[in-house]
Every structure is written in C-alpha cells, then in structure tokens.
Amino acid sequence: MSGVTVRVPAKVNIQLAVGGARPDGFHDLANVFLAVSLFDEVTVVPAESLTVTCTGPDAAQVPLDGTNLAARAATLLAERHGLAPDVHIHIAKDIPVAGGMAGGSADGAAALLACDVLWGTGSSRAELLEICAELGSDVPFSLAGGAALGVGRGERLTPLEVGGEFHWVFAVADGGLSTPAVYGEFDRLTAGTGVPAPEASPALLEALRAGDAAALGAALSNDLQPAALSLRPSLSETLEAGLTAGALAALVSGSGPTTAFLVKDAQTAESVARTLLTSGTCRTARVASSPVPGALVV
Numbered sequence: 001m002s003g004v005t006v007r008v009p010a011k012v013n014i015q016l017a018v019g020g021a022r023p024d025g026f027h028d029l030a031n032v033f034l035a036v037s038l039f040d041e042v043t044v045v046p047a048e049s050l051t052v053t054c055t056g057p058d059a060a061q062v063p064l065d066g067t068n069l070a071a072r073a074a075t076l077l078a079e080r081h082g083l084a085p086d087v088h089i090h091i092a093k094d095i096p097v098a099g100g101m102a103g104g105s106a107d108g109a110a111a112l113l114a115c116d117v118l119w120g121t122g123s124s125r126a127e128l129l130e131i132c133a134e135l136g137s138d139v140p141f142s143l144a145g146g147a148a149l150g151v152g153r154g155e156r157l158t159p160l161e162v163g164g165e166f167h168w169v170f171a172v173a174d175g176g177l178s179t180p181a182v183y184g185e186f187d188r189l190t191a192g193t194g195v196p197a198p199e200a201s202p203a204l205l206e207a208l209r210a211g212d213a214a215a216l217g218a219a220l221s222n223d224l225q226p227a228a229l230s231l232r233p234s235l236s237e238t239l240e241a242g243l244t245a246g247a248l249a250a251l252v253s254g255s256g257p258t259t260a261f262l263v264k265d266a267q268t269a270e271s272v273a274r275t276l277l278t279s280g281t282c283r284t285a286r287v288a289s290s291p292v293p294g295a296l297v298v
C-alpha cells in the first residue's frame, strides 16, 4: 500500500460549561461539540523515519517536530504494537491554527486512523478512542464527529441526535490564543465565586434534536468567552459585527479567538461572511455547515 489519507473536520462548541479547576490542572466540562465542514487532510506514507510536513494558509504556525499531534498519534500507536513509527505525515491544513476549532486534535485523530490502516494494526473503535483521549481532551471528538456531549475533560463522549442542518460563519482572528492561558484566565476571573458543576443545557439539546436554528441560537453558551474576551478585547467588535450583519447568534469558538456565527441558511452565511470580511474586525471569514462525520479514510 502506498499511502493512506484521512479527512477530518473542525469543531465548534455550542455549549461549553466549565467547572472549577481539578487537582490535575484540568477542568470538568459539559462540552457540547458539533463537527463543522472545515477539514484537514492527513496522509501517511511509509518512510525511513518519522517526518511531518504541512501546507495551507496557516502552515507556518504548525510545529513539524515530535510535538505535532499527528506525530504523537503515530508514535503512540506504534509503541502499542512494538513497531517503529516510520512514516511521513503530510497535513493539508485548512482548519485555522490555535483558533479554538481543534485543528491539532483533528490531525491527531486523523493520523491515528491513517496509521492504523497503513500498518494493519486493526484497532477497535474503543482502542482508537482510548489513544485519542491520551493525546488530548478534544481528540476523541475529532475521531467521532457528528455531535456529542463530552464530560470529564471533554474526552468521555455520548453521541447526540441532530434533527437538521445548521449553517455557520467563522471569523478567523489574527494570531491564536493558548488554550491553557484561556483556562488560566477563566480561573482568575472566577476565583472565589464558587463555580457550579457543569451541566448540559436541556434547551440546547432539544434545539439540536429538533434542528431548530433559532432555538439553538438562543441557547448557545461558552463559559470561556469572558476569559477569551479579557485576553483579546477586540473580539467583542467581531461578535457585534456578525450580529449586525444578520447572524441569529454569536459566540467565541471554544478557547478562541475564532468567533462563530449561527445563521438561518446557506445564503445568509455567504452574506454575513462578506460583511464580516469588509468589517475589518477579522482576518478572514469562512462558511460551514454541520453536522459532518468525524475522521474518515478517503
């Protein structure tokens, strides 16, 4: 076999309920993930040693050493099977980097699936999900796709029913935001307030099940948004610009700084994206729909 390519989607968190910091430094979450139609493609081919290349508009920001999540995935799978992780990994990157859309996690899940097929290691779905959880809290969802509630660190998934297609615009900001820095700012902002245990919103889950965009818009929430806005105050102007342009609702995607706009249909997505592009409040604007499947061999 010459090589294996896996296509993998980005995510938006339609609800991100964050509890207090745990002794291990992580936060318990009720994390409602939705996979959206921005994709990376990861190709693995046999090679003399483990190497990584990346192309795409944000490629310069992607590490090409052993810290790349795709390289870590190949190494973890190889270790489990007593193999050498001798593959060349190529990432065709279209998901914004450090944007709160789980692009690195997506590449980790994609490389894991691609190597499992290339090496014929035949891992079960449960084994793949376990390795994903070792790679990072968001990685299991990148493998699973669709929509899911993630609890614990966000790695323990329950699939969710979605009753229709939802349309989005994503405003990509200049530069990224560090996920640990945003959780750290959340801790600083909530210190001494008695953070409640995170719970999924019944209204949000019902809107998702019904495919009701207006109801979903009313229920979107992200507990990390005040922290992301505190670190990057200019994002409030982007949120405002998208709402003025006709979005049903707006929120920061995960730890940011990408902002997400739910719109009523594909046509409105195009017009909101055009307005956002000319507003000067973001670097670029992308349209997407949801849900889409998780990592798949192409």
Ligand SMILES: C[C@@](CO)(OP(=O)(O)O)[C@H](O)COP(=O)(O)OP(=O)(O)OC[C@H]1O[C@@H](n2ccc(N)nc2=O)[C@H](O)[C@@H]1O
Binding pocket: 013, 016, 025, 026, 027, 028, 029, 031, 099, 100, 101, 102, 103, 105, 135, 136, 137, 138, 139, 152, 153, 154, 179, 180, 183, 253, 254, 255, 256
């Ligand atoms: C915020 C979220 C929302 O889905 O995603 P992004 O917006 O960054 O994509 C996730 O919780 C990010 O998950 P992921 O990026 O996989 O994080 P990990 O690699 O597991 O952890 C990186 C760091 O984030 C913090 N972290 C992560 C997950 C969690 N439940 N609590 C945390 O406090 C910790 O500081 C940890 O050291």
Ligand SMILES: Nc1ncnc2c1ncn2[C@@H]1O[C@H](COP(=O)(O)OP(=O)(O)O)[C@@H](O)[C@H]1O
Binding pocket: 061, 062, 063, 067, 068, 069, 070, 091, 096, 097, 098, 099, 100, 101, 102, 103, 104, 105, 107, 108, 176, 177, 179, 255, 256
């Ligand atoms: N394959 C990868 N693609 C992008 N970033 C990666 C990858 N592997 C490791 N990283 C690192 O992870 C950081 C977070 O990137 P990313 O997953 O795109 O954002 P986020 O965690 O905000 O969703 C990057 O700044 C980069 O240093």
